[in-house]
Amino acid sequence: xxxxxxxxxxxxxxxxxxxxxxxxxxxxxxxxxxxxxxxxxxxxxxxxxxxxxxxxxxxxxxxxxxxxxxxxxxxxxxxxxxxxxxxxxxxxxxxxxxxxxxxxxxxxxxxxxxxxxxxxxxxxxxxxxxxxxxxxxxxxxxxxxxxxxxxxxxxxxxxxxxxxxxxxxxxxxxxxxxxxxxxxxxxxxxxxxxxxxxxxxxxxxxxx
Amino acid sequence: xxxxxxxxxxxxxxxxxxxxxxxxxxxxxxxxxxxxxxxxxxxxxxxxxxxxxxxxxxxxxxxxxxxxxxxxxxxxxxxxxxxxxxxxxxxxxxxxxxxxxxxxxxxxxxxxxxxxxxxxxxxxxxxxxxxxxxxxxxxxxxxxxxxxxxxxxxxxxxxxxxxxxxxxxxxxxxxxxxxxxxxxxxxxxxxxxxxxxxxxxxxxxxxxxxxxxxxxxxxxxxxxxxxxxxxxxxxxxxxxxxxxxxxxxxxxxxxxxxxxxxxxxxxxxxxxxxxxxxxxxxxxxxxxxxxxxxxxxxxxxxxxxxxxxxxxxxxxxxxxxxxxxxxxxxxxxxxxxxxxxxxxxxxxxxxxxxxxxxxxxxxxxxxxxxxxxxxxxxxxxxxxxxxxxxxxxxxxxxxxxxxxxxxxxxxxxxxxxxxxxxxxxxxxxxxxxxxxxxxxxxxxxxxxxxxxxxxxxxxxxxxxxxxxxxxxxxxxxxxxxxxxxxxxxxxxxxxxxxxxxxxxxxxxxxxxxxxxxxxxxxxxxxxxxxxxxxxxxxxxxxxxxxxxxxxxxxxxxxxxxxxxxxxxxxxxxxxxxxxxxxxxxxxxxxxxxxxxxxxxxxxxxxxxxxxxxxxxxxxxxxxxxxxxxxxxxxxxxxxxxxxxxxxxxxxxxxxxx
Numbered sequence: 001x002x003x004x005x006x007x008x009x010x011x012x013x014x015x016x017x018x019x020x021x022x023x024x025x026x027x028x029x030x031x032x033x034x035x036x037x038x039x040x041x042x043x044x045x046x047x048x049x050x051x052x053x054x055x056x057x058x059x060x061x062x063x064x065x066x067x068x069x070x071x072x073x074x075x076x077x078x079x080x081x082x083x084x085x086x087x088x089x090x091x092x093x094x095x096x097x098x099x100x101x102x103x104x105x106x107x108x109x110x111x112x113x114x115x116x117x118x119x120x121x122x123x124x125x126x127x128x129x130x131x132x133x134x135x136x137x138x139x140x141x142x143x144x145x146x147x148x149x150x151x152x153x154x155x156x157x158x159x160x161x162x163x164x165x166x167x168x169x170x171x172x173x174x175x176x177x178x179x180x181x182x183x184x185x186x187x188x189x190x191x192x193x194x195x196x197x198x199x200x201x202x203x204x205x206x207x208x
Numbered sequence: 209x210x211x212x213x214x215x216x217x218x219x220x221x222x223x224x225x226x227x228x229x230x231x232x233x234x235x236x237x238x239x240x241x242x243x244x245x246x247x248x249x250x251x252x253x254x255x256x257x258x259x260x261x262x263x264x265x266x267x268x269x270x271x272x273x274x275x276x277x278x279x280x281x282x283x284x285x286x287x288x289x290x291x292x293x294x295x296x297x298x299x300x301x302x303x304x305x306x307x308x309x310x311x312x313x314x315x316x317x318x319x320x321x322x323x324x325x326x327x328x329x330x331x332x333x334x335x336x337x338x339x340x341x342x343x344x345x346x347x348x349x350x351x352x353x354x355x356x357x358x359x360x361x362x363x364x365x366x367x368x369x370x371x372x373x374x375x376x377x378x379x380x381x382x383x384x385x386x387x388x389x390x391x392x393x394x395x396x397x398x399x400x401x402x403x404x405x406x407x408x409x410x411x412x413x414x415x416x417x418x419x420x421x422x423x424x425x426x427x428x429x430x431x432x433x434x435x436x437x438x439x440x441x442x443x444x445x446x447x448x449x450x451x452x453x454x455x456x457x458x459x460x461x462x463x464x465x466x467x468x469x470x471x472x473x474x475x476x477x478x479x480x481x482x483x484x485x486x487x488x489x490x491x492x493x494x495x496x497x498x499x500x501x502x503x504x505x506x507x508x509x510x511x512x513x514x515x516x517x518x519x520x521x522x523x524x525x526x527x528x529x530x531x532x533x534x535x536x537x538x539x540x541x542x543x544x545x546x547x548x549x550x551x552x553x554x555x556x557x558x559x560x561x562x563x564x565x566x567x568x569x570x571x572x573x574x575x576x577x578x579x580x581x582x583x584x585x586x587x588x589x590x591x592x593x594x595x596x597x598x599x600x601x602x603x604x605x606x607x608x609x610x611x612x613x614x615x616x617x618x619x620x621x622x623x624x625x626x627x628x629x630x631x632x633x634x635x636x637x638x639x640x641x642x643x644x645x646x647x648x649x650x651x652x653x654x655x656x657x658x659x660x661x662x663x664x665x666x667x668x669x670x671x672x673x674x675x676x677x678x679x680x681x682x683x684x685x686x687x688x689x690x691x692x693x694x695x696x697x698x699x700x701x702x703x704x705x706x707x708x709x710x711x712x713x714x715x716x717x718x719x720x721x722x723x724x725x726x727x728x729x730x731x732x733x734x735x736x737x738x739x740x741x742x743x744x745x746x747x748x749x750x751x752x753x754x755x756x757x758x759x760x761x762x763x764x765x766x767x768x769x770x771x772x773x774x775x776x777x778x779x780x781x782x783x784x785x786x787x788x789x790x791x792x793x794x795x796x797x798x799x800x801x802x803x804x805x806x807x808x809x810x811x812x813x814x815x816x817x818x819x820x821x822x823x824x825x826x827x828x829x830x831x832x833x834x835x836x837x838x839x840x841x842x843x844x845x846x847x848x849x850x851x852x853x854x855x856x857x858x859x860x861x862x863x864x865x
Contacts, residue, residue, distance in 0.1 A: 027347045031420045034450060038412055041454035045488055049462065049473065056479025058472075133471050137479035140471035144462065158834075162841050175844065 017094055018177040025178040032182045036189050039152075043193050046148060047200055050141040054205070058136035063205030066126055072202040075118050076194065079153075082111035083191035090184045098172050101180065105164055108187065112157045119150050142201065149197060152190050159183050224374050227308060234371055263800040265349035266758050270356045271334030272653055275646070277360055278327040279724075281319050284367065286720055288316035293677075293713035296706050299698040309694045310377035311396070315366070317380025322404060323363040325500040325634070328642040330359070330414055332503060333442045335649055337418060339749035340436045342427025342767065344760045347420040348413075349798045350846070355410035355417065357808030362407025365815050369399035373819065376400035379692065381489060382463070384474035384482045389467055395819045401464045402815035408453055408460070409811075415449030418442055427748070429767035433527070436747040436771075437520060440527050441506025444534040448495045448502070451538070456492035459485055468821065483548060490541035497634065498537040502530060504641020505572060508594045511644050512576050514743050515591040516583025519771060522575040529568030536565050546617045555614040562612035566605055573598060588743070589663035593644035596671045600636025604629060607682065622692075625685025628678045635674060643667075643723070651742045655754045656734035658726050666722035673715025680705040680712075738863075746774040753862040759795045759850055762859050792856065794849040801846075807836040 019025050054063065089104035123143070126132075133143040163179050170176055224230050248254050261269060291312055295303045304312065334352070338345055346352050369375045373395040378387040387397045422443045426435070435443075462473040463485065472478040474485045513520045520526060542550065542558040576598065585591065607629040611620055620626055651657045684705050689696065696702055741750040748765060749756070751773045769775045779785070810832040817825030 027420055027424055030424060031348060031416055034416045034419055038416070038450050038454050041451055042458060045455050045458035045491075049458070049484060049488075052481055052484055053473070053479065056481070058478040060478075133465075133469065135478070137472040137475075137481065140465070140473050140480075144465060144471070144473075159841075162838055166842065170844075179841075 017181075018172065018174055019181040022174045022178075025174055028178060029182060029185075032185055036185065039189065040193075043145075043148070043196075046141070046145040047196065050145045050201065053137040053141040054201075056137040058138075060135040060139065061126075061129065061131040063138070066129075066131055067202050067205045068122075069206060071118065071122055072198065075115055075122075076198050078111050078115045078118070079191055079194050082108045082115065083188050085111065086184050086187045090181060093172060093177060093180050096172060098167065101172065102164055102167055105160055105167075105180070109157055109160050109164075112153055112160075116150060116154055116157070119146070123147075146197060146201065149190065149193055152186075152193075156183065156187055156190060159186070222372060224371055227305065229308075230371060237371065258802070259800070262805045263353075263802045265345070265353045265798050265800055265804075267334045267338050267346050267349065267352060268653070268756060268758070270352055271331045273356055274327045274331035274334060274359070275653075277363065278324050278331055281324040281327070281363060282720065285316050285319040285324050286717060288312045288319070290713055290717050292316065293710040295694070296696075297710040298707065299696050299700070299703055301695060306694050307377065310692075311370075311375035313692055314376050314379055314382075314400070315370070318366065318376070318400060318404070319363075320634075321380065321496065321500070322407060323359075323366065325638050325642075326407075326411060327359055327363075328638075329445070329500050329503045330355075330411075332438075332507065332642065332645045332649065333414075333418055333445075335653055336645075336749055337421065337439055337442050338425075339652070339752060339756060339760060340439050340747050341422060341425065341430060342748050342761060342765050342772075343421065343425040344764075344795065345798065346417050347425055348417050350801060350804065350840075351413050351417055353801070353804035354807060355414045357804050358410030358413075358811060359407045361808045361812035362403045362405075362410070362815075365406065365812055365819075366399055366403035368816075369396055369403075369819075373399065381486075381493070383489075384463060384466070384485050385476050385480075387463060387467075388475050389470070398464070398467065398819040401460045401467070402818055405457065405460050405464070406808075406811050406815050408457055411449060412453045412457075415446045415453065419446040419450065422446070427761075427764050427767050430772070433524070434767055434770045434772070436506075437509035437523070437526055437530075438503070438506035438747075441502045441509075441530055444530045445499050445502045448499045448534055448537065452492045452495035452499070455488050456496075459488035459492065462488075464818075468818070486545055486548070487541070490544045491538075493544065494541040495534075495537045497630075498533055501633070501637040501641070502533065504597075504638050504645075505530065507641045507645040507648070508576060508597060509579075510747065511590045511594045511648050512579050513771075514648075514745050515586045515588055515594075516580045517586075517744070518579055518583040520575065521578035521581075522571075523770065525571055526575055529571045532568040533565060536561060536568070540565065543612055543614075543617070546614045547621050559612050559614040563609055566609055569601075569605060573602065588647070589658070589660055589667060590644040590648040592664065592667045593640045593647070596667065597636055597640040597644075600632055600640065600674065604632030604636050608633065620685060622690055623685035624681045624689045624691065627691055628681035628685060631678050631681075635678075643670075646723075648743070649749075651737040651754050652740075652749055652752075653755060656730060656736050657742055658730045659734060662722055662726040662729060666719045666726060668719075669722060670716050670719025673712045673717075673719055675712070676715060677709050677712025680709045684709070741773075746771040748773050751776065753864060757858050757862060759797060759855070762792060762795075762855050762864070763790055792852045794851055795855060796847060796849055798847050799845070803836055803840060807833060810836065 019029065085104050086108045089101050089108060092100035092104060126139075131139055133140045160183055163176070163183055166179065167176050223234075248257060261273065264270065291304060292309070295301050295309055334346075366376075376382070376387075376396040376399055378392055378397055378400070382397065382400055386392060422435070422439055426432075462471075465471045466473050466475060466480075472480040474480050474482045476482070509520050509526060539561040540558055542548075542554065543562045546555050546558070576594075580595075607625070611617055611626065611629055647658055647663060684702055687701060687705075689700075689702055689706075696706075737754040740753040742754070743750070748767075751765065752760065765772065765776075810829045814826050814829030814833065817823065817827075817829060
């Protein structure tokens, strides 16, 4: 909410993107960056837990028993591509193309859904093989770290659907542009976190 | 892997039974609720309560609600303290049952840190920061309301455990494996975990909100180095909140996952590692004490400059030391558990970093002293609390350096020496600071001044009681009395010191009651503040009428120097009257909303459901939370403009043009 100054900057500079054109947009985008900092620390704590506990398998399944290279490669590629399509959506928004913006967002949502599908299948598979989060400290931290990321992605999908609905009703304007931009930040952030999960959890796990 | 004898989280009975004191509380709670409902209905105030308070997004009103809630929590935490000191007054006492004593020291610590100190700090920052930087509200007023209500319902959830289900009893630090299912069945610990989690979300949002507010919403001309020092302290505190609270979130969430889903993060079986909890807890816990003490430092800077009629001595070094404290506070957490045995290298690092905190803190103390030097000091109540703070904090700081010496800490660890040390810094720093702020900003909040005479009595009772209570505890620590001890035999040589300490606790309680008396007395007889500047203040909040209109500034001021209002007053006195007043313009304000309240009620219900593992309640509440978020996202008419005619009318009624 902008209160100290006028809603729309008095001399709109044409170089300023739409999402930054209002005081409100500037504040909310900045606030969201700071929120991402808190989320980053949150994941950092989960990573530290995983790093401490990942060898504590208590005689149960180990990393090598579980991780499957083609599966996690597929998840990784899908999520990285979805980040790219999300970037394309923002690019189309800057150009003012509502149709293309919505199309790329829909592609992003679909990729996100396939990522979640693969992840849920992976979890179900592990549980079927007796690797539940109750089995060992390693599995507790695995399911919590990867699951927290998965919950973030699921929330991002619901969020994008809500924004798609708003774009359909209201078109590209200062408020919807800000929302698209912020959900984009969120999505790219989750991608970065996944890169670390890919490295710390999966690569480290299969490299022994 | 449940141990034999483990009965799950099901409570033995829904309502706590067996203790006459709890039955008395049940009766009191029912009577109070009936009383509140009756008064609100009789005076037809339900609509007023909803429109003016429950739905407000005004930072000043939110600040007042934080203040009221924090004072109630101070009463609850203080009652716990008095009960504990009564139990310990004499050897072999059985005033409380052992189980009840465990619960009381747990809730005392939890409430005092998270539901008293934090909201009291939030009260002060909500009330003062936007006014001091010349803004009309915080950056995200709706989020600010959510923060308050999440805190409120988190506090309610914790306090409910007293009569429903049973209180947590694992200590305020709640270390596993003690608090895991096998050794701590029942819902008490779940109350702790969920209450802190819910209010923690609110605290994190407050940190983000105030960082953005301070960085982005300052009046024109107010550069960072022209900000009042209180705003600097809130900037540092917000940064600390942002970077430390996520660690608490994770620590609590993992214990909850352990308890609800039988995971093995911190258990002794299946490869769990309890020390990781202790690391995560203190990665938050140590910055937390600076989160609450830095704003107190900010208040002392404001109060001492105002009542010495001098600029703060060494402004830049004040800023630098606060930021240095903020950074160093991340590098000291291990000093809470030197005895973990991490080895001489690790312990040495943390011992030295801990001692380093003393340097910037010392700089600040000398700056306050030099601010007073050759000043025209007025001994008002806020000034008394500020001056009283300096010796208490000097003693607390010195004993802190003693505790920082890792080898010696093996001797002090978990003894009453430690208890005395952290009460000396937390009460002597935070509570003294917040009381100074309370008396200082009270006229700005409510338009009248608190009675100085009663305030002085309150200060002296509290201050003397404080030394009488805690100085003997240092000695008891040396004599081997350990923390959380429930009874002790006669003949240990502890009796006299414990009795003295208990007398001190009662004196402090009298001091607190006198503050309440002062508030009640002054509501009726207090001197009205018609000028808006009762203390001859230096910063922008004193340029406004008391209480400030809901839009704060009819015209946003332009700042040319530090102590902006002092400079403006000087210019007016010398007749250097400013240019023509700019014409008024319509003011853009956020709409009130009931959703923050409803959202927090849903969080509360969800938390309550999880405490008892009632998923039929927890899951629908969680969905309700998501629906609230979605409704907010779909809302586009969130604000309104106040027309110029209304601003003119309001300003004229306040005697301003």
